[in-house]
Amino acid sequence: MSPQPLTDADRLRYNQTSLSELQTGLRREAGEFSLTLALCNYHRLRNTVIEQFVSTGQAAAVRLPRKIPSLLGAVQEQLQGRVPPALMVLGLELMDNLPEILNGANLSRDELRKVLPCPWVIWGNETVHQAIARHAPDLRSFSPAAIAFTLPASDLSHALKQGTDQLFLNILEYEGDRDLASTTTIHLQGSPMLRSELAFATADLERQGWQPNADLKASLDLLQGREAHSRLEMDTARSHYEASLAHWQQAQSADHNQDPDQNQAPEPVPTWRDREAVLLLHLGLWWRSFAVLQRTTYYPSLRQARQYFTDCLKIFRQEDQLDRLARFIHVLAEVLQKQRDWQALERLAVEGIILHRQTADAIRLARDHGFLAEIALIKEDWLTAHNETVLALALLEVVELAAAEAPEDLDLASALTIARQFQRGWYRFLLGESQIRLTDPETAIPYLEAARWETDPEVDLILHRQVLEQLIHHYFQQGQYWNAFDVKQELRRVEYRYNLRAFIGAGTVQPHQRTAAPPLDERTNTTVAAEIRASGRLQDVEALVARLESDRHQVIVIHGGSGVGKSSILNAGLLPALRTLYPRGRTTVPILVQTYGNWPQGIAKELDTALAAWMVPTDTIPEPPVTPAAVQAKLAVGLSKIGFCAGV
Structure with missing residues (x-):
């Protein structure tokens, strides 16, 4: 049986020495600025310790958001002018711009003691502490040795078992083919805190001489393989994936049908077949990535990806897991599309239509009809291609309306965003191609032009090039030579930017x-x-x-x-x-204005575009008509958000 977890009281007793050291330091420095670095790799333990101080009025806790202009500014905003007995700052490990914030805090370290004269405790994991030492060495010198809070080996091993089990379940229940849209990397879904804490727990246990059992080692191989895959360390990722898959396949050959803890676990535990399916999925993703990264082995790599995806979906069918089959069926469809195996793709798309009608998944259902439309174009069945594409776009429009009526449905909004990025431009392209064969080609050009602007080479370079090539062809056929030349120039620029063309003239x-x-x-x-x-x-x-x-x-x-x-x-x-x-910890936003006429309008437009990532809906920015004063106001808003702009 797996070791049982400790209670919060047990964890506090285990860290009593560190807890007493921190309490003594806060009492000694009361009313004066001091800095203490608290090292804790586990958020539950950290929250338990902080709650001890906050609940007794000894300190106030400030949790930093993912993106802030400066450390002091974010703290002041949350404290609203109060100076607490002590201040505990947490959340640095999840920040998007940690190096810049630390650089800025290092330069303004003397201002911290003037503005908030109380003991500061900055909490962070090992990664945060390494970043502080690298980017804020002068600030780091204010603190004595960091006070460490940790967990005993029994608690860590239980957390590892629980965390890796949860990783398998999260992949099967909450991910899907739309979360795996990138052709080269794995975008690690779920909590980054969970991923980092599993890695910290493994390292902590190894330092104590602990070795995982075979099952846990195989689970950790998946975690380590995903991390390596996300960094494109392909050989390392494949080695971990294959080792994990081999273990789970061998486990099934023994006299077991499921994880031995399945019956005792208070929460669902993935079976060995579940784990095998996850590893087959990841090896398929690995070969799909390798096909793109190593173009000389493109088609052999696609064959490998196809086999792994086929075996993964086979498990879902054998286990009667139709919801999972519906969520992941398109990973195989994408490979069949790239292989141009239209017969196999047609069979899979028809199966997908049945599944996605049952699960009421309109976005994936639209994609099924998109596959059928492309197959119909290959067969020169123009009417079917047209009808299937119209149906796909209509389904997408239904989802657009549903998302507008339910803005709180974040899963739907996320799925719709991916459909807009990866699929809607493809539907427009298919509709334009079918329309050209059915009616006067001039009526189809607007669909191809829409596809031109709705496809993004950053998202799908192959599709974007295909759209531009077809536009060039059709413009030329109609005698619109200037338009054909304009699109051809754009195609050459795209090919140059992505290193597909050496020189564009x-x-x-x-x-x-x-x-x-x-x-x-x-x-x-x-x-x-x-x-x-x-x-x-x-x-x-x-x-x-x-x-x-x-x-x-x-x-x-x-x-x-x-x-x-x-x-x-x-x-x-x-x-x-x-x-x-990042000068002195400030973010740089270059703004390029290439106009000699209405320059205030040009600057205002470029400012809106450049600063969009830092704005929230409540930000009030002057609207047209644009004057020099209004441009200055926009720039002031930008400076308050990010600290530094460069105009060129």
Whole structure:
């Protein structure tokens, strides 16, 4: 049987020495600024300790949101002018911009003691403490050695067992093919706190000489494989996945049908067949990723992915788990589509229609009809293709209306967002292609143009290129040569940005984009173009960045004759470089304005676009008509949110 968990009182007794040390320090420094770093890798233990202080009035707790302008500003906003006996700050491990916040706190460390003269306790896990040492060393020097709170081995091993079981169940019950839309990486769903705490628990137990049993080792292999896969460490991920799959398949050959703790567990526990299905799914995802990353093995990798996905869905059918089959059936459909195995895809799409009608899943049902529409186009059955696409778009419209009437349904909103990103442009494209064959081609062009703007090369580069290529073809067939040329130029720019074309001719050089493994901060998903580096202009870009980082240079003028590369340096060099610049902990938002006419309107528009990620619906920003004063007001709102803007 699995070890039983401790109570909160047991955990406090286990950490009594650390608890007493913290209480003594807070009493000794009462009424004065002091800094104590509290190290705790487990949120439940941390919350229990903090509750001891808050419930007795010894301290106030401030939980930081994911994104804040500064540490002091966020704390002041929550305290509303109060100065508590002691302050406990938590939430740093979940912050999106932790390095910038720590850099800023390091520079304003003297202001902390002036504004809030009370003992500060900053809570964080090992990752946070490493970040503090790296990004805020001067602030770190204010604190003596960190006070550590930990859990005994018996509690950690139970938490590992419980946490890995929950991971399997979360994947099967709460994820689905729409959560696995990326072709290259695994977007780790669920709580990042759960994932990090499982890793910390494993490390803590290893330091104590503990070794997991075979079942737990196989479960941890899944966790470690997913983490490696999300970082595109492909060989490591595959090794973990295959080791875990081999264990669960061997376990089934013994005289067991399910996890031995199944009957004793107070909560559902995944069976060994459940675990096997999860590993088959992840190996299929691994080969799908590998097909994209290693184009020379594209079709052999797709065959491997197809086999693993087929075996996974087979388990769902054998276990009569139709809800799971309905959620994951499209991972196989996508591979069949890429393989152009239209007969197999048609059979699977028909099965999907039956399943998704039973589960009332309109978004996946629309996609089933989209697959049938594409198959009909291949068969040159234009009317069927048209009707299936119209039905897919109609189903999507029904979901749009339902989402508008139920804004609190976050799952529906998330599913709809993915459908807009990955599927609606595809439906428009299919509708345009079928319409061209059925009626006057001119009536179909608007559908293809809609697909042009609704498909995103960042999301589906292959589909976006296909839309542009078909638009070029149809414009040319109709004698609209200028439109065909315009779209062809756009296609070349897209191919250049994603490293599919070496040179696009004379014009402004653009930054290159990355499609694989997008970073956590999407603003940094551009790189300084290779042409800037190769031409020797990188040192000019670095000099401009250094000047902008200095408060002494308020205005910088770049001048030169026509055609010498001023626009290229800005677009392909300076802008990508500025997006990774964090002067004194402040976020940099470069704003490019390329207009000589109504420049206030241009600046206002670019400000709205650039600052959208930091705004919330309650933010009040001046609306048109735009005046210089209104532009200044917009800029003031932006500065209050992020701290630093650079206009070019």
